[in-house]
Amino acid sequence: MNISPLRFLTWSAIALSPLGFASAALAAPGSFVVPTVPINAPTSAGGAFPYSRSPGAAVVIPMPNSSPLPRYPTPYPTGTSSGKLPPLPNRITPTPIPQPSILNGKLAYRVVVNGADAARVSAVVPGAFRTLVNGQSVVQAGVFREQGKATELQQILNRNNLQAMILPVQANEVPSKPVPSTSPSLNPTLTPLPIPKSGITVVIDPGHGGGDPGAIGIGGLQEKEITLSVSQQVVALLKQKGVNAVLTRSGDQEVELAPRVDFAEQANADVFVSIHANSFTASRTDVSGIETYYSSSDGLSLARTIQTNLLQELGARDRGVKQANFYVIKYTDMPAALVEIGFVTGAEDAARLASATGRTKIAQAIARAILQYVQS
DSSP, X not given: OOOOHHHHHHHHXXXXXXXXXXXXXXXXXXXXXXXXXXXXXXXXXXXXXXXXXXXXXXXXXXXXXXXXXXXXXXXXXXXXXXXXXXXXXXXXOOOOOOOXXXXXXXXXXXXXXXXXXXXXXXXXXXXXEEEEETTEEEEEEEEESSHHHHHHHHHHHHHTXXXXXXXXXXXXXXXXXXXXXXXXXXXXXXXXXXXXXXXXXXXXXXXXXXXXXXXXXXXXXXXXXXXXXXXXXXXXXXXXXXXXXXXXXXXXXXXXXXXXXXXXXXXTOSEEEEEEEEOOOTTOTTOOOEEEEESSGGGHHHHHHHHHHHHHHHOOOEEEEEEOOOHHHHSOSSOEEEXXXXXXXXXXXXXXXXXXXXXXXXXXXXHHHHHHHXXX
């Protein structure tokens, strides 16, 4: 195309004038404006441009097609059709943590202890029994519909140095106590209390009292409180069988040794039994067991009968029947025995001595022993 010199000069003047800054607005559709710096690029003919552009000038470069460039780079994958978003990736839903489901609204809270502590748990909760949870041997101490009650039992067991756990489970998944087998039990159920001879008087002597607490053990267990509780139950059981049973102290009062002996003599007692609790070094919680003492030969049979019944009823450790010169059994004229019903410092015994159930079992064994003795 032939361009006249006059037309060429006119176009050049427009391009180099301030109007050149507005050329972006005048660019044809399908073109864009590129700001430039001075250049002397070679032409296709090998020469130089006949002029140089000053900074700020612009060149309108035609695009090969009419599609406008996007204002920003597209965030979508290549090939995405205009106006459509790519499908969202599949959302990964986290697997919920399994929670115990409620079957028909019945949720049970099972209190369990390590299976190795079976004897100690049974001393606190006589109905406890062994079972398996996830292949592990445990002792089931109780099952409750209310979590609060399960927590109460857990706290009782923990106070007795038993690490109890609460396992929420469906009520129909909780094993019931197994049916007893025909094999001999370690703790056989003893026969009912025998009927004594008429006219029998028995004096029961709760050790210590008042300002004399006796031994103090695990969890603050006090001998004076344990012995009074057990002695009161022994007297009640004997009275139910028609025995004239009395206590050397009926409350938390301190009674010297001599008045205890005098009381038994004045009552013309046929049998005298003094009840105590043992103790050892606080660091030796492994020391537990039952032992019964006598002084004279007429008390030996009574002591043996008491020891045998306690071991059968409790399944406790046997520390034997021993002779000793304790004041209250040495100076009494009737058959007398002094029984140490367990160690307040021993893990096994303390759990039993702190439990109302454990104390009742101790009292039943002593009462049975006395009734057996007076029948012999």
